[in-house]
């Protein structure tokens with residue numbers, strides 16, 4: 001902004017502020033006008049203003065938008081953020097890219113969610129005392145120039161003086177003041193009268209503690225518990241702001257959330273899918289810390305504008321994707337292959353290991369009367385369903401499943417429900433027993449006691465399996481699939497490999513084997529949910545533990561790491577004990 005236009009705008013701002021005073025003498029109206037004028041002068045999009053009350057606690061006085069009010073209230077609730085730092089230190093805080101504002105994770109998350117990218121927090125001082133902060137938010141990245149910041153600070157200071165010292169300030173002195181300020185933008189100046197109103201004016205007091213829960217007259221921001229990934233071996237149960245409902249989305253009160261092998265990998269070796277510090281996800285713009293959990297069920301508690309086909313109280317599950325809707329795979333309908341694909345609960349957007357989440361309607365699937373604990377297993381079951389779809393297997397076929405971990409077992413459940421005979425190889429006795437007792441495998445093989453290939457050939461009269469699935473990420477198991485599958489058979493790799501596998505291409509060539517990948521799910525949820533609703537799959541046997549969120553690491557992650565023989569799926573209840 002050049003000097004002339006700034007001077008014009010600042011003069012206009014003072015006239016507006018003084019007019020507000022002259023017409024109704026309301027301090028909140030005065031402050032609101034001040035913030036609005038400063039938002040306009042500095043080319044920002046919204047603003048808020050906090051003042052200390054007579055007990056010395058910071059209060060939100062006004063905001064120019066609901067979004068700004070939310071971000072201000074959130075900072076008061078968690079006692080952290082640039083506006084709080086500004087108040088505590090008495091110096092302006094300017095953040096040119098909020099997504100990189102590492103010191104305040106809760107602020108970063110809520111401000112980004114509200115669409116803000118930059119913020120300028122300016123202290124309001126009265127006779128050397130810090131009485132509050134004026135905070136301006138931009139939807140663009142970039143720093144406010146030092147001179148513009150100084151103008152904002154001068155306006156804030158002078159308005160504090162106007163508000164406390166005068167009840168009928170006309171425009172003339174205000175214009176004089178502004179001219180003076182432009183010559184010496186960052187300076188404080190003496191009050192217009194020497195009257196000391198410190199003892200009786202409610203807004204004139206020392207900066208004190210920051211209130212955690214502010215008054216009901218301002219927008220309230222509630223706090224919830226969430227399991228946040230801060231780094232390898234560092235998952236914490238944090239208090240974070242509840243997510244805010246937005247148009248086209250629904251709020252879900254989370255009932256249960258499963259712990260996934262992917263979560264364990266993040267805990268032990270991460271961040272892998274979780275965006276590391278300074279590497280925000282391209283769609284969520286979030287980075288560590290993020291809330292975890294992508295296998296969850298819950299109850300709809302609020303509907304955003306424009307949401308159809310759901311009602312409050314519905315039991316639902318979430319297909320936990322972020323996709324761009326623009327890349328070639330997205331446009332071709334293969335949204336699971338989106339070039340920017342991310343998972344809710346890993347890439348940001350909140351997660352199932354928290355009390356609430358807000359999710360776009362597109363990804364929310366009603367589950368009818370499926371019990372919510374079992375519904376938490378729909379997501380990994382959908383992974384199995386997509387692997388089944390990729391295999392092309394049909395009723396009457398014989399499938400060989402290499403590995404009986406959670407995904408191998410749930411894939412077997414889909415195959416059995418589809419009328420396919422399942423032969424499963426799994427070294428863990430408890431898992432073999434579970435596969436048989438749950439009725440998802442018709443034959444089980446202990447690969448440490450017998451030759452899986454010979455056994456499959458025996459069970460198929462020497463023909464080999466029609467389809468085979470790699471669910472162990474063990475190279476020896478992959479090798480067995482090439483020998484156990486029939487000529488012109490299909491092998492689907494379901495595993496995630498942390499290092500490259502070796503493939504015997506000669507076997508692939510000579511048997512014309514079709515080796516296929518599968519990742520996630522695409523349009524699989526409705527059919528997967530139907531299999532459970534129709535009673536073709538009972539998920540109850542696969543739930544081996546139920547724990548409270550507070551015990552996530554001790555009773556969840558550590559149990560799955562050290563007792564994976566007996567633990568299959570541990571589900572977490574984020575509410576209560």
Ligand SMILES: [Zn+2]
Pocket residue numbers: 260261262294295380
């Ligand atoms: Zn998972």
Ligand SMILES: [Zn+2]
Pocket residue numbers: 323324325326327328329330331337338339340341
């Ligand atoms: Zn895409």
